[in-house]
Structures are given as C-alpha cells and as structure tokens.
Amino acid sequence: MTAQATPRTGAGDAEVGTPEREPAAAVARLDPRRRARLTAGESGWSTLAAPEVGLSSMLMGDGPLGLVSPTFDERETALLLPCATALGATWDTGVVRSVGLALGSEAARRGYAAVYAPNLNLVRTGLSGRTFEMFSEDPLLTGRLGAAFVAGLQSQGVASCPKHLVCNDTETERQRMSATVDEATLREVYLRPFEMALRDAGAWMVMTAYNRLNGVACNAHAGLISIVKDEWAWDGLVISDYFAVKETLAPALAGLDLEMPGPAIYLGERLAEEVAAGRLPQERVDDAVIRLLRLARRVGALAGSGREVSAPGEHVPAEAAPAVLTAAAAASFTLVRNEGRVLPLRPERLRRLAVIGPNATRPCYQGATFGRVRPAGHAATPWEAVRDRFGSTCEVVYEPGVPRTRPEPLGAFPVTTPDGEPGVLLEHFRGASAAPVLGEVRADSAFIWFGEVPGAGPTTEPGSLRLTAVFTPETDGRHVFAAGGSGETVLYIDGTEIARRPAPAVDDVMGQVARAEMTPGEAELTAGVPVTVVVEMTSPGARVQALTVGCLPPEPPGALRRAVEAAAGADAVVLVVGDVLETSRESRDMASSALPAEQAELIREVAAVNPRTVVVVNAGRPVHAPWADDVAGLLFAWLPGQGFGTALAAVLDGELEPAGRMPVSVPCRDEDRSTWGERLDADLALDYTATEPIGYRHLRRSGLRPRFAFGEGLGYTRWEHRDARAERTADGRVEVTVSVANVGERRGREVVQVYVRGPGERDVRLAGFAGVRLDPGESADVAILLDERAFARWDTAGGGWSVAPGRHEILAGRSSVELPHSLTVEL
Structure with a gap:
C-alpha cells in the first residue's frame, strides 16, 4: 500500500440546514484561523469550544477497561470492566453489547462525549504488553465483538473511538516501528475488525496508531485514511493517539482531523499558516471541522442538538451495572x-x-x-x-x-500522614518556593498529572513534589522501598537517603508513565516501630507528570x-x-x-x-x-x-x-507460534507478511496441535453435533445449519463455529459463529448465514474483493481443531 499525500476534501461538504445543527453551514460562519484551531484538542481530554456556532467543548476518556479519571485521581471511581480478552472469550455479541451499554450509560451520566474504546488490534504473538486490551487472534471474532461493543456504547449517545488504526500489535518501539504488510494481509486480517466497527457498526470516531505502516506514520498515511474515509464511505472523525503527531503538513494532507492531546503542537493554528502558504487546501481543514461538528451534533455538544440515543430503554442505572x-x-x-x-x-x-x-x-x-x-x-x-x-x-x-516479589503501592499498606490521618501527604511546590502551593491527603501512592495539577497549576511549569507517609512495619527485617517518576526522585527513610533515580529520558511519554519504573532501596525495620517515608521529586516541567512509590516488606519463610x-x-x-x-x-x-x-x-x-x-x-x-x-x-x-x-x-x-x-490459541511451546523469534530489523521494521498466518491458522497449516485450541471450552454440560447441511438462500448467501443436542445434566451454552477454505487454499478461517442455550436432553438447529464476503479474498491486482470460482469447503464444529462436519458449496 502506498501513502500518497493527495489532498482530501472529504464527505459531507454539501450539508445544509440550520447553522446551529448542520456542520457544513456552521463551518462557513467560522473564520479560517478559528477553523484551524479546532483541529487540535483544548486539553488532555477535551476539545475546543466555538460558542459562535454553538459548539461546546467535548470531554473524552480512555475506556477499554472503564472510564479513566481525567485527573487520574483514585478518589474518582468508575466501573471496572472485564478486559477485552475476557470479552473475546464470551464469543457472545449480546454480552459484549451489554458491557458497552453499561459503559455508555455511565459515560453519559458523567458528561462524556466519547470513549477511546474498543481496541481492535489482534493478538499476534500473545506477548504484547497490551494483549489484555485485544479481543482475540482472529479478525472476524474481533470485528463481530468490537462492533457489538460499539453498538452498546453509542446506543447511549456516547461516541465510540476504536483504536489503534492499524497494526499496533506490539509495544516494542511502538512509536518508531514499522509494520511491513502486503495489501492482501492488511485487508483480510488487520483492517477487517476496523471495517466491521466503522463501516458496519458505524463508530463515530477512530484513533490512529503510534506505529508506522510500510514506513509511513499511521496518522500521516493517506492511503490508509483514504480506505477508511472514502472506500468505506465513513463520515466520522480521525484522531491521533496521544503525542503521536510529529509533523504538520503530512498528517493534515493525509486526512487526520484532530491532534490529541491539546493544546496544539503540530496542528491547530499552524494549519492556517499552511493554507495561507498554499501548501494545504482550505477544504481539507473544513472537512476536519465538519467531521468534528458532526460528532458534536451526535453527542449533543452542538446547540440545538441532543445525544443521539438509539436505545433509551436500555440505559443501565448505576446500581444495576x-x-x-x-x-x-x-x-x-x-x-x-x-x-x-x-x-x-x-x-x-x-x-x-x-x-x-x-x-x-x-x-x-x-x-x-x-x-x-x-x-x-x-x-x-x-x-x-x-x-x-x-x-x-x-x-x-x-x-x-x-x-510477594515486587513492591506494591505504599498506599496499599496501613500508612498515615504525619498528623495521623490515613493515607499519604502529598505537597506541591512551584519553582523554588519553600512553601507548598497545595497539600492534600491521598489514599494512593501512584500518581499521574496530565497538563494540570488541580489546585496547583499547570504541570509544564518547573516545580517539585514531596510525599510523606508514616509507615509502621508489621514484621522485623529488610524492607524494600522504591520510587520513580517523571523527574528526579529521592527516597528517604527517617531522613536517610536510601535511593535516588535520575529523571528519565522520555521518548514515549505515555509509555514512560505507564511503565512506572522505580529504583529500590533497603531499610532494616522493627515491627511496630514507625518510620517516616519521604519522597521528593523535582521536574523542569512537562505535559505529563508521574510519581510512584512502593514497598516490599519481608515475609516469613516456608x-x-x-x-x-x-x-x-x-x-x-x-x-x-x-x-x-x-x-x-x-x-x-x-x-x-x-x-x-x-x-x-x-x-x-x-x-x-x-x-x-x-x-x-x-x-x-x-x-x-x-x-x-x-x-x-x-x-x-x-x-x-x-x-x-x-x-x-x-x-x-x-x-x-x-x-x-x-x-x-495456547500452543504447547512459545516456539510453535509463527511470530516466535521475530525481531525488528535495522530500520525498525517488522515483517508481518513473513509471519502470516498467525494463531490457529498457522498451527493448523503447520500440523501443530495446540495445548488449548482457539474456540475450545467445556462449560458444565456435554454436547453432540449430530449433523450439518449447507444451502444457498434466495439472496445468494449460504446458510449453514448444525443440529446440536445437550446430552449432559445441566442447562448450558454451546458455541457453533463455522470455518471456510477456498479452492486450492491450505488454511481455514473463521467465517461465522452462533451460541445456543439448551436444557438437558434438548436439541436445536443452529443456523449461521455466510454472505459473499465470508468466501472472498482480496485481489491485489484487481484492487477489490473476489470469490474464487469452484468448490469451497465449509467445516463446522466446536473449536478450530474439533470440526467433525465437512461440507462443500459451489460458488
């Protein structure tokens, strides 16, 4: 895939109507510089307002696991969802939609316009640091469940922002690595979940990935964004991952609509300068703003509009969530x-x-x-x-x-402030001031501040922090304390320095905060004798600040x-x-x-x-x-x-x-994965094509029996798949019907899985699935409809999807290795 930087004017420019309600008309009322400013966020979690056209600021939040507090304050609580891999294991679009509904209901109650979820990247290796954020190793399962999550979330008038477009499947050098992917593999595997969530389920936003695709940054990849906006006829908003934008003109020309977080670094008002210099069409900026205003209309942030709630009767109250x-x-x-x-x-x-x-x-x-x-x-x-x-x-x-082998947050232990209040005392200083501008008692000891410390001012100004806690040991012996943060940290026990950590060199801002790396120090303590723990951190100022303090007490042997x-x-x-x-x-x-x-x-x-x-x-x-x-x-x-x-x-x-x-899939050995041993080359490129297929498709092709197969699961009853048939429907689809019987002693749920293989192909791929709940002794016919796309492959030469003529094999069963029924259909 090439990344031609052809200027994009986008869809929807012809909208007309009431200025407060219709995006194109509202844009016409904004001067060009004002329009340009709207292409970057206002703060870490919000967009800019434009009162002259009735546009309010929109609050956005991270959300694959639940709503992360915009101030990262442990006193602000939220629903903590099962991780995406857990939701992937349900193989149940109804369950996943219900979780999206619960999240959307909470987000709407709290005034959020959008949630950055779900993550639609694939489990390529099983070793990614963010595997837990991914539904599965299969594009169809990921896409079906991702679409259900989108539908549940947006049914409450809150935008779903699937991420990370595309191939952000590894964390190693994620800001600089390049996924080398051929067109067919990209279309059939890695873009497929996004297509289902954006084109089919109608997600209102999408977030581009940190990594490069075939050498070009995803947020500046015109070919990639063109697939999404033009080929899929999608009218949503394309935003960057945080601090991922590294230049001005290329992302704007490619079709990036919003730089996050705010305030602007590369987009925003700089785009007005590019337009004035003739390097960027005004229509490209207008398209970005139209898409922002369209989002605002959908979430009720444009004057005269309300949230587009498609399922008001399904709102999940807080007490029911x-x-x-x-x-x-x-x-x-x-x-x-x-x-x-x-x-x-x-x-x-x-x-x-x-x-x-x-x-x-x-x-x-x-x-x-x-x-x-x-x-x-x-x-x-x-x-x-x-x-x-x-x-x-x-x-x-x-x-x-x-x-225990790792320090746990100091706040997890019975600590108090010097005044005896439960928790730790956290003091914020500005510049060289000897007096704190803010002192607060906190229950946690892992802190993040994004752009601002509430009550103390912006994080970009030089300053320092001091954490003080009185720790009373429960056992005698060597205690390990540790501290680290975004600045230089020094750790003291009763006034004696035991650890010092220099300020880290930051290449990946969000990653450095997520890693929460600490330097340890040791102290011999006596049970029942309190000590004072002090951690001081100095910083020249940065957009994001963090501090983490932990403790590992000794434990009795045996x-x-x-x-x-x-x-x-x-x-x-x-x-x-x-x-x-x-x-x-x-x-x-x-x-x-x-x-x-x-x-x-x-x-x-x-x-x-x-x-x-x-x-x-x-x-x-x-x-x-x-x-x-x-x-x-x-x-x-x-x-x-x-x-x-x-x-x-x-x-x-x-x-x-x-x-x-x-x-x-859980292979018998890590070495059984097609991706085992892959490394970034000298150009920080990772060859996806060389490791295709992945997961169960690789294991089947290689004749390797997994320890636990994709799709496998026992439940509490026993099942028989008695017969199967495949028939063409009047509209040209293929209906696969499998007769299933519960031959156990309990009511349970079975998942019927259908895989296909085209003429001359070696690999099978999941084409459909359906769940059924039956009582003991009960049986049912489970029907799964396969459309033409289920049998199609990407034709790179022809530039489109095509179905190979001939006999296609359909396999049905309980998992990728238990497929007792083999059928054929002529296409």
Missing part, C-alpha cells in the same frame, strides 16, 4: 480441563476447602495502562468471595504459597510448605495464580508466556498432594501451561474486572456456568 459486569465475567471464564467433573464443587461433599495462590487475595483485576480504573466500593477478592459462599458449610482456609500442607488436608483446592499489575503493561512486551517459575512450582507441588486441584489463571493473555495435565481442573479467568471474586465463587459452586471459549 455491577451485576452486568459480574455476569460478563462469568460468561468469559473458560473451562478447558475438568477431570472427574471436579467442577462444579459440591459444598455438601466438602469438609475443608483450601484456597491457595497469590492472586486469591491480590487479584489482577486489570492490565497496566497509563491510567488505572478505580472501582467504586469494594471489589471482592476470590478468597473473600469463596470464603463467604462456602464458609457456612465447610472450613475454608487460605495460604498464598509464594511470597510459604510453599504451608500451602502444600493446607492442600494435603483439604477435600479440594482452588489455586488462583496469574499476573500482577506489572506483568501486562503498556509500552513493554513480555519475553515469555509462562507463569513465574515459583507459581509453576506451586501448582506442581499442590497437585501432587491433592488430586482435586482446580487452577484458576488470572491473566489477560494466553498462558503457557505445561503443568495442565497435573491438575484436575483448569479455568482461564482472564482479567475479569471488578466482578472477579463474586463471579468466580458463583461459577465454582455451579450457580453460573463458565461459558467461555478460547479467544486465542
């Missing part, structure tokens, strides 16, 4: 091993239940992006929820099994031994392992898909003494599981959001079914 998220979490839980039908647990048969593992009391609810979501109220941990549900009928005991003893004395074990917040982190990829070695050892040791061990994997990625055959039960719980504990307890005792199916 947690139940929606808990149900979605349970629907995502994917049971891949259930030997001896160990699940569901039967409380009446248990005298003692052992809950073991670090994630049972310190679960990972979400992945690490630059901003965390703080759920309202208390999110029950797996240990708390299981204890409460099973504790009335049997003894429930807990052992962590492994010690954690593994105590866990094994607890397991040996129990009738069943629920072993919860997985990620910590730092495992999956924006701007940093992982080296391996394995669990930490100490967790793998814990699983093996516990399983050796208790044959009724159920492992719950709390991770937003495909986890390497060489120990799977050692355990009776294995449940992928992903990063399930605030409903984790409640949903898990309900699934363990059988109230809810773990209805998920794998959205990703």
